[in-house]
Amino acid sequence: MALGFAILVSLSEGPKSGYDVAKQFDESIGFFWRARHSQIYRELGKLKENGLAIAEEVPQSGKPNRIVFTITDAGREALLQWSREPSEPPEMKDHFLVQLYGIESVDVDGVRQNLLRRIERHQDRHAEYVMKHKLLENSNSLADLGKQLALEVGMRWEWEWVDWCTKALERLAPEAIKAMTNVVPFKPGEKKHVK
Numbered sequence: 001m002a003l004g005f006a007i008l009v010s011l012s013e014g015p016k017s018g019y020d021v022a023k024q025f026d027e028s029i030g031f032f033w034r035a036r037h038s039q040i041y042r043e044l045g046k047l048k049e050n051g052l053a054i055a056e057e058v059p060q061s062g063k064p065n066r067i068v069f070t071i072t073d074a075g076r077e078a079l080l081q082w083s084r085e086p087s088e089p090p091e092m093k094d095h096f097l098v099q100l101y102g103i104e105s106v107d108v109d110g111v112r113q114n115l116l117r118r119i120e121r122h123q124d125r126h127a128e129y130v131m132k133h134k135l136l137e138n139s140n141s142l143a144d145l146g147k148q149l150a151l152e153v154g155m156r157w158e159w160e161w162v163d164w165c166t167k168a169l170e171r172l173a174p175e176a177i178k179a180m181t182n183v184v185p186f187k188p189g190e191k192k193h194v195k
Contacts, residue, residue, distance in 0.1 A: 003035050003040070004043050005079060006029055007021055007040065007047060007053075008078065008079045008082075009029065010024050010029060011047075011053055011071040012076065012079060015068045016068065016069060017069070018040060018067065018069070021040055031151075032150060044069055047069070048069070052078055053071055054069070055067050055069050055070075099111055099114070112169065112172055115169040115172070119165045119166060119169070122158045122162045123158070126159055129154045129158065133151040133152065
């Protein structure tokens, strides 16, 4: 997926400055498509050049003027056409899994530490997704339904990683599981994707 389409999705919700788009990436779209702020600003310029967005300078008193981008009809059409294209699952590319594959040649203590870090990181992300999902629970709009469905995939993904990392750590270092203070391990029968 090109970054431009992710930005068009953001602009389809309403006009935004580059700062607003970058903030939305940090708080939501970025869960599923990462981009640096410099990439977002560069891509906004390309969308404008290609007629998929327009830019308007909005004066502000005591501050630099804001440049606000709005999706055009051509941008909406491009977004519609893009949504009809086949979407292939991404190929996995994870250096940590390569380390595990070659565990006899790497530092096993380093692998254990990586497992602990990953458990904590995936739990934190899961908690963030759950919080955002709860904010949408009482909505009946199609836009919010799409966000809920995407967040549910994210919640499942994060819990599966926590579960797998915990089991891997149990096999590589059972004593580490007992010593974990910043991580709550799974209990048998616990749901993996809490809503």
